[in-house]
Amino acid sequence: GxxxxxxxxxxxxxxxxxxxxxxxxxxxxxxxxxxxxxxxxxxxxxxxxxxxxxxxxxxxxxxxxxxxxxxxxxxxxxxxxxxxxxxxxxxxxxxxxxxxxxxxxxxxxxxxxxxHEMAQGYDYAQGIRWSRAENLRLLGSLFASGRIRSDALISHTIAPDEALTIHEKLSTRPEEYMGVLIQWT
Known part of the structure; x- marks a missing residue:
C-alpha cells in the first residue's frame, strides 16, 4: 500500500x-x-x-x-x-x-x-529535530524535489461527494484501489 x-x-x-x-x-x-x-x-x-x-x-x-x-x-x-x-x-x-x-x-x-506519528508533538523548542511540523516540512521538500515519488501510488482522483463510496471500496476492493486523491477544486 x-x-x-x-x-x-x-x-x-x-x-x-x-x-x-x-x-x-x-x-x-x-x-x-x-x-x-x-x-x-x-x-x-x-x-x-x-x-x-x-x-x-x-x-x-x-x-x-x-x-x-x-x-x-x-x-x-x-x-x-x-x-x-x-x-x-x-x-x-x-x-x-x-x-x-x-x-x-x-x-x-x-x-x-x-x-505512531501522533506520539510526537507538533513542534518543539529549538534543538529538538523531529516533530510533526518538521516531518511535514521534510516530506514536502522530498516530494517537491522528486526524491520521493507518488505518481504511481495514486490510482483514482475523485470529487468530494464520492468520498464515502470510495472509502468502502478501498477496504473491500484493495486490488482496484491504491491511493485516492480528492480534487477539491
Whole structure:
C-alpha cells in the first residue's frame, strides 16, 4: 500500500539495500518493482524464508510492517535478523494470536518499535529535530524535489461527494484501489 511504498522510498534514501516489498496484490507488486523494490508475493511464498534467502540467511536488518493487519506481525518478526528492528508502522489493531515473545523478540534481540506519528508533538523548542511540523516540512521538500515519488501510488482522483463510496471500496476492493486523491477544486 501507500504507507509501505513511501517507507520503502525513505529507507532507500537512507541507503538501505536490499529493499524487499511484500504484498498479496499483483498490481501493487508491479508498482513496487517500478520503484526498484525487490518484491515477494505473499500468496506464493513463505515470506520469512524467502526474506532469509534474499539476505544470505541473515534476515532483514529492519522490517517495517505497514499493513496494520495483526496476522502479519508474526511473519514480520520471523523475518528480522538477530539484533534487528521491527517497526509496526501500520498501527496494528487487534490481538496478535500465538505471539511467542521469547522466541521472536527476546532470544533474537529484536527491537520492536511502535511508530505512531501522533506520539510526537507538533513542534518543539529549538534543538529538538523531529516533530510533526518538521516531518511535514521534510516530506514536502522530498516530494517537491522528486526524491520521493507518488505518481504511481495514486490510482483514482475523485470529487468530494464520492468520498464515502470510495472509502468502502478501498477496504473491500484493495486490488482496484491504491491511493485516492480528492480534487477539491
Amino acid at each position: 501507500i504507507v509501505g511504498h513511501l517507507a520503502a522510498q525513505l529507507f532507500h534514501l537512507n541507503g538501505a539495500h536490499p529493499i524487499i516489498g511484500v504484498d498479496r496484490i499483483p498490481a501493487r507488486l508491479e508498482i513496487a518493482e517500478e520503484y526498484g523494490i525487490t518484491t515477494l508475493d505473499a500468496n506464493d511464498t513463505d515470506t520469512p524464508q524467502a526474506i532469509r534467502r534474499l539476505t544470505n540467511g541473515r534476515g532483514a536488518d529492519v522490517v517495517v510492517e505497514a499493513t496494520g493487519n495483526p496476522a502479519v506481525v508474526i511473519p514480520a518478526l520471523q523475518s528480522v535478523a538477530t539484533g534487528g528492528r521491527a517497526v509496526l508502522l501500520g498501527s496494528t489493531r487487534g490481538p496478535v494470536d500465538q505471539l511467542d515473545v521469547y522466541t521472536l523478540i527476546h532470544r533474537n534481540r529484536v527491537r520492536l518499535i511502535g511508530a
